[in-house]
Amino acid sequence: MAKTPTGKNTSGRGQRDLTVKVKTARGRTLSSTRWLQRQLNDPYVKRAQIEGYRGRAAFKIMELDDKYRFLVPGARVVDLGCAPGGWAQVAVPRVNALGEKSGKAVGRIIGVDLQEVEPLAGAEFHQLDFMDEGADDQVKDWLGGNADVVMSDMAASSSGHKQTDHLRIMSLCEAAAYFAFDVLEDGGTFVAKVLAGGAEGELQKLLKQKFKSVANVKPPSSRADSSEKFVVATGFRG
Helix, strand or coil, X not given: XXXXXXXXXXXXXXXXXXXXXXXXXXXXXXXXXXXXXXHHCCHHHHHHHHHCCCCCCHHHHHHHHHHHCCXXXXXXXXXXXXXXXXXXXXXXXHCCCCCCCCCCCCCEEEEEECCCCCCCCCCEEEECCCXXXXXXXXXXXXXXXXXXXXXXXXXCCCCCCHXXXXXXXXXXXXXHHHHHHHHEEEEEEEEEEEECCCCCHHHHHHHHHHEEEEEEECCCCCCCCCCEEEEEEEEECC
């Protein structure tokens, strides 16, 4: 029989279920109810709320950068599909965008998204479709030159059809890669979300032609039941 340090019984009827359960409300589908329940019980969602991040995705870029070290002081960063701003939020102190690290180079962060994004100190957010003609030149103008990092956590709206969703996100990721080719400095880094599903081979082939190293990573904060992973391509051959 399990006991707590105080000697109290924690098994059987006396054990409290700490999992938050969500009742199916009128008008809410079973899938949306499950999603809400998963959100309420997600430790990364809770941690993001406690630590003041704009979403759990902040921990994904944090873990990727801890491993590959591309968000360095002085880096010029482009954040594609930046809403709600969690990735930029992590990048601000790491690239020293606010100049708070004495003696370190000061970086810049330009975020673009189709929707308006709540302002964030140390980052510039613009409403822009990065696939528009001339968008690359506009971003370089805002940035004051080429970028050291292009990062993307973009995902196409879900259709509910797994194969269709996979093709959509891979198409979006490929477009982000071509944008990166236009704006990256030699030696730069491209980081993007992809979905495992079979159509990512062409993207991998393309990136290996353009970068010295291409890694596929599933950070700890990425849900185990999700098919998402992240490609980290370093050493851009301009």
